[in-house]
Amino acid sequence: MKSRRVRSIVKVPGTSSPEIRDIPVPQLEEDEVLVRITQVGFTRRDRLVMQLDERSLPEVSDFLVMGHIAAGRVAETGSMVKDFEPGDLVVPTVRRDCEHCIDARSDMCVHLDLSTNCGINGSHGFAREFMVEKPRYLVKVPPELEEFATLITPLSVAEKAHMELIETRQRYNFFCYHDEDKVIPNTLITGLGPVGILTTMLTSLYGYRLTVFGRREADDKRSGIFEHMDLEYINTTRISTEGLEERGHRFRQIFETTGDPGYIMKILPLMDANAVSVLMAIPETEPEEHQTNLQTARLLRNLVEKNQIILGSLKSGRDAFESAVIHLEEIVNTYEEQLKQIITHRIPFDDFEELFKLDSREAILPVLVFD
């Protein structure tokens, strides 16, 4: 393909809204794959790109191509590429590492200054008609999963958090007979974004006893997804976490996806002895200082007294994407109707501006569809 130009959705720092821009597609090298993007999913993380500043731009670029969730079809492969063929359905991973990291764990690259995240900071995203990519950053997806392919990226975040938690849990592979109930770990998931919902579906495959905390009524579009699932949904705007703590609600495993520091401080006291909490979203605002000091002291005391672990888990590497593909097939078998409710909108590329007008309470994972 001669230096062709394609349409992309970009954000320029300082401008109020995203715009369409023609960008060049680089010449395909022998170890690269040309991908025709077919779907791009937009989440709250993408809306935060609206506040983009110069520091988050890719090198030698005055704009950022948006979109960190996508699926596409392989259009052409370089002569050295073995694992992909034209027509393959693929999903790109998000993190681009320092170029020396182990393939499967680019999400754990220690060089935070050298690694970048497509469509978020330092590397262009996927809201463009074609892109050239290294095979190590592409994951093959069975064609029957095409409708749900944009769920693989948020599901991979759940996969990584769950795998990290399982590994951490190896430290106590025993159960106390005094408390047979706890052989099945009580598991809490907080937050009703795509990652929270998919973490709930993933962990339900493991047979954990599930509780979901959200800040919506039980008949809301988001919480309604759980209606026919075997779990307890609690609207924490109606029932206080302090009250739940007093009534003995305790969790062995917590998956926190809100990133709200004040909320996190209320949730962590619900950790049981030996519990592991995985924080999966970056806390964005500072909690009130006065309250924090008291809560932190108590939290730290619990942490030591009850042998607890709080662990951070962000993004996901290739291995997490690959298990997301396997588990998505299982989730489709069990929760196909619920999965359809996560993808709330399908918007043609030409109407991309509609995406940014959607009410975030209604739009869980809107998807831009390329023709």
Ligand SMILES: [Zn+2]
């Ligand atoms: Zn690295």
